[in-house]
Structure formats: C-alpha cells, structure tokens
Amino acid sequence: MDQISFGTGGWRTTLDNFTDDRIQMVGQAVATYLRETQGQTDRSVAIGYDARKRSNAAAKSLADVLSANGFDVLLTARDVPTPTVAYAVADRNLAGALIVTASHNPPEYNGVKFVPEDTASPLPSVTETIESYLEPPTSLPEAKHGSIERFDPVPAHLSRAINLTNLYFEADLSGLTIVYDAMHGSGRGITDSLLESAGAEVIRRRCERDPTFGDVAPEPNRDTLQGLATAVEANNADLGIANDGDGDRITVCTPQRGVLSGHLLFAGLYEALLSNSEMSGPAVRTVSTTFLIDRIADAYETTVYEVPVGFKWVARGRDEHNALLAGEESGGFTIKNHIGEKDGVFVALLAAAATALEPFDDRLDRLFETYGRIYADKINIDCPEEKKTSVLVALEESIPETIVGQPIVETITLDGFKLLLADGSWILIRPSGTEPKLRVYAETTNAERLTSLLTAGRELIESVIDRDPKR
Structure with missing residues (x-):
C-alpha cells in the first residue's frame, strides 16, 4: 500500500x-x-x-x-x-x-x-x-x-470531435497537408484518421506501436519533435501535430516557427474561437500559462480565471465559470460542453480547422503585433518526493526582493510561488505532481531575459534544496 x-x-x-x-x-x-x-x-x-x-x-x-x-x-x-x-x-x-x-x-x-x-x-x-x-x-x-x-469507443469519440469542431469552425481541411506524429502512442490510427476524414492529406510519423516509444519519453516538446519539425518543412506541410503517449496532450509545429509552446497554441486557439464564432466566453488557464491569454480576453471584453496546475482544477474552473476554452501550457485543453479530461484528439482537429481559416503562423504574427510578443519556457530540477515540502517551506523564507534586477510586485501562492516582476515578467516555482522534480517556469517580453529568469529560479531552489530544514 x-x-x-x-x-x-x-x-x-x-x-x-x-x-x-x-x-x-x-x-x-x-x-x-x-x-x-x-x-x-x-x-x-x-x-x-x-x-x-x-x-x-x-x-x-x-x-x-x-x-x-x-x-x-x-x-x-x-x-x-x-x-x-x-x-x-x-x-x-x-x-x-x-x-x-x-x-x-x-x-x-x-x-x-x-x-x-x-x-x-x-x-x-x-x-x-x-x-x-x-x-x-x-x-x-x-x-x-x-x-x-x-x-470500441473510438467511433463515438471521433464523431463528437467533428460535431464539436463544427460548432465553432467548419471542419473542412481540404487542401491542408498535416504531418501527424503519434510518438508510437495510442493516438496512432485515431487522430490521423480523424484529420484525414475531415479532408486533410496526412503524412504519418511514428505511427507504429512501440512500448518503449523509441526509448524516449512520449512527451511532445522541442527536444522530442525535431523530426516532426523537419518533416513539416520537407513536405511543405501546413501544420505538424503530435500527441503524447496516451493522446490527451497535443503539440503543434508550424512551417515558420517549428515546435510551438503550449502558450502559443492556447493563445492562437482562443483568439480563433473568439474571432470566428458567435459564441464567446472566458478562458481558464493554469498559473503556469501565459498572460497573453489575458490580453486577448481583455480585447474581447471577457475574463481569464487562473487555477493551480492539474487538469482537475482546469476542468472545475471551466465548469464554474462557463469558460469557452480551458487549458495549460503543457498542451492539455478542453472546451465548453465537452469532457472534463484534456483531449488531444479533438484539439488536433480544432487546431487544424483554425489553420484552415488562417495559417497559424499568420495568426501568431497578428497576435504579436496586436498584443506584444512573449517568450516563455520551463526547466526541471531533481528533488526527491520526501524533500519537496521542506524545500518549499525553506523557499518561502528565501524569496528575495528583486529578481534579475526587477522588484517583485506580487507573490501568488495559488500553486507554489509565482513572482510577478515590475516589468511584467514572472517566474513560477512549484513541485511536479507526477515526478520527483521541482519546476521553474518563466515568461517575459524580452527574449534576452528569459534565460536569466530561469537561471534565477534555479539558483533560488539550489540555494535551499540541500539545506537541513531543521536548522
């Protein structure tokens, strides 16, 4: 036990x-x-x-x-x-x-x-x-x-994905070329078939079952999806889509930007929904997700609600606030009137339909021009499960007044410690709920500051991680 x-x-x-x-x-x-x-x-x-x-x-x-x-x-x-x-x-x-x-x-x-x-x-x-x-x-x-x-639960789920997408956009992907990467996981033969049934030409990568996932973690990110980005370029594709091992998360690649962060996917999807649908509504995002969502919501005179990391909080927030879109920077999303689990299969079709309306790179260019560019990333620091609590307690006593020369104007303790800086940047330090790690997230409007913010977060953790909590 x-x-x-x-x-x-x-x-x-x-x-x-x-x-x-x-x-x-x-x-x-x-x-x-x-x-x-x-x-x-x-x-x-x-x-x-x-x-x-x-x-x-x-x-x-x-x-x-x-x-x-x-x-x-x-x-x-x-x-x-x-x-x-x-x-x-x-x-x-x-x-x-x-x-x-x-x-x-x-x-x-x-x-x-x-x-x-x-x-x-x-x-x-x-x-x-x-x-x-x-x-x-x-x-x-x-x-x-x-x-x-x-x-076989697949046909009912795919039918639901098509019907939901058609509530917001026409799911006609005719003329779209998509490279789909299953990462050897359970999306193979399912997400790709859904995209194909909507009219897209689908080029498949890693769509064979491999219980070892090619000896890598089936987590779609920049490190694991370089082959997908290359395939998008080589095939002159409109979009690359990858699911994680069990198909609940999604990451996309665009021709110009390569592997997109979940921050940018969230922003692009939310703006597409607000601008191309008679339906409107707030967004729910985790504490680790970009403030770009908030700026978009402000422009459409709606609201963003911040919740702790963990999709249980995302789903409850969606229901409590009747949110149009709810998600997290790690690529988990759901939508109004859908299941409370993140759905990387349905969102693959939604992202493709949004791309059919406007190329995703063009949409992001327009968003950056309107709302400002953001740079965001995260790093992991090993920390045994039994030390997480003591490290966080010690960290609370060690938060400085400034980070990389910027005063901390607010500390949010919804989930770990989110330090809001005077220039609009922020860093978040929180424990992983699934791995023996602490995570440091950062966002800034200045590309050169991103590495400094992440480094400052790492140094702050390392300054207390080996400290005896009884001292």
Whole structure:
C-alpha cells in the first residue's frame, strides 16, 4: 500500500513497482469507492489502456477485479487515447473508468488513472478516499459477477470531435497537408484518421506501436519533435501535430516557427474561437500559462480565471465559470460542453480547422503585433518526493526582493510561488505532481531575459534544496 499514491494524473510508478497485486488493489479500491461512496452497482465501468508494456494485461486484471465485485465491464479492444475512454463515460452514462497509462512519462513507468462519472480528473478528496480503500481484492459469489465485454469507443469519440469542431469552425481541411506524429502512442490510427476524414492529406510519423516509444519519453516538446519539425518543412506541410503517449496532450509545429509552446497554441486557439464564432466566453488557464491569454480576453471584453496546475482544477474552473476554452501550457485543453479530461484528439482537429481559416503562423504574427510578443519556457530540477515540502517551506523564507534586477510586485501562492516582476515578467516555482522534480517556469517580453529568469529560479531552489530544514 505504501507504494500506491494517487497524484495529479492518478497512480504512476516505475515498472518494478507496477506489480499485479498492486494493480488489483487499485481495482478493488475503485470498486469499493464506487459501491460505498457513490452507491454505484448497476452502471458499467469502462477500462482502457495505453501502448506501454503490460498495459493490456493490467487492464484485464483490473477488469477481473471489477467484475468480481459485481460490475459489468467494458474493456477496450486495443490501446486507445485517454480522452476516448473518458468520452465513453459521458456517452454511455457509465459509473466511471479506469485507464492503464503513465501518459507522457518515460517508458519505464506505468500507472492507473481513474475517471469519475463527470469525466473530470478527480479532486484530492476523491483520490484520498480511494487510497483509504486499498486492500487485496475480494470477490462476490460467481453468480453475482459482472460481465466483461470488449468494446470500441473510438467511433463515438471521433464523431463528437467533428460535431464539436463544427460548432465553432467548419471542419473542412481540404487542401491542408498535416504531418501527424503519434510518438508510437495510442493516438496512432485515431487522430490521423480523424484529420484525414475531415479532408486533410496526412503524412504519418511514428505511427507504429512501440512500448518503449523509441526509448524516449512520449512527451511532445522541442527536444522530442525535431523530426516532426523537419518533416513539416520537407513536405511543405501546413501544420505538424503530435500527441503524447496516451493522446490527451497535443503539440503543434508550424512551417515558420517549428515546435510551438503550449502558450502559443492556447493563445492562437482562443483568439480563433473568439474571432470566428458567435459564441464567446472566458478562458481558464493554469498559473503556469501565459498572460497573453489575458490580453486577448481583455480585447474581447471577457475574463481569464487562473487555477493551480492539474487538469482537475482546469476542468472545475471551466465548469464554474462557463469558460469557452480551458487549458495549460503543457498542451492539455478542453472546451465548453465537452469532457472534463484534456483531449488531444479533438484539439488536433480544432487546431487544424483554425489553420484552415488562417495559417497559424499568420495568426501568431497578428497576435504579436496586436498584443506584444512573449517568450516563455520551463526547466526541471531533481528533488526527491520526501524533500519537496521542506524545500518549499525553506523557499518561502528565501524569496528575495528583486529578481534579475526587477522588484517583485506580487507573490501568488495559488500553486507554489509565482513572482510577478515590475516589468511584467514572472517566474513560477512549484513541485511536479507526477515526478520527483521541482519546476521553474518563466515568461517575459524580452527574449534576452528569459534565460536569466530561469537561471534565477534555479539558483533560488539550489540555494535551499540541500539545506537541513531543521536548522
């Protein structure tokens, strides 16, 4: 039990800890939670899995536990994106879902994610309750076991993506050439097929299943997508699109700028929605996401709401404020009247449709001319889980009055420490919810200052990380 802890994205751990007995304990805890806390016994549970080693077997093990507890189980016929399973919960009025995935973590990780009936990532109160129910699996008499049925949730999810996109733009991608990179993950054959069905010519990269993801973490970023950027240029493509390992995140590449940050993708999508739709509304962004969103919202006389990092907060913020678009700088987005999970499959079609209306580079040029250019990035600093709290406590006592010569005008403690500087720049220091790391984020309107801000954040952490918290 000590080896099972639910963080931002569920239980994630290294493969040596991802044992069948622990997997079954997670299944039993969710079964108990659904029965005892939610009063669920007559609604089915979906179980899906990603392309990692042992994911299929783990999903079958979970299905056996849920079935032995009396639940009918819908088990995906192949590895599929996380949002595809989450949409099945809403589409089929299910009690919830379990997904075997470690999302964008390196291939030596795996895990289990719980999706409740409202499809939003569960709040800590829910995951803490599930943890309290961890125990070896039990079984009802065989006559009371539920059924296990294989199912395909993909067609319903893709139909939903097309219908949603058509609410905002026409999803006609005729004449568009898109390079799609599945990173060997679960988006293969799904996101690319969706884009193709809307009329795009799709050139595929890394669309073969590889449980090792080519021996890299299936996290779409500048380091892992240089091949995609090269392919966009070589094929004179209009856009490059990549999903992470379980298809809930998205990164895009443009012909002129190469790999875009999630900040710029968010800004471009939000402005496209506001300028090309009769619908309007606020945005919800995480504390680590660009203020460019705020400037766009101001111009359209709407509002931005800031929430902590973690899609559970993004989804709740969207619902609370009836937001048009909600997302985070790491490439997770959802939209009004959609599931509470980030959906990299649907947003791939949305980004392509926005590009069909106006090339994404042209849109960003116009945004920069109107609202000013931004430069943003983040770095990671190793920090053992058991030291995160003490480091943050020590950090609170060590915040200086200035950063790179700029006075700190406000400190936001919504999630870690976000230091707003007099020139409009900011840095954020917060613990990762999925890895033994601290993260430093920074944004500025001055390209030359970005490295200095990140370095200042690193030095601030390193000045306390080895300090004995008892001194």
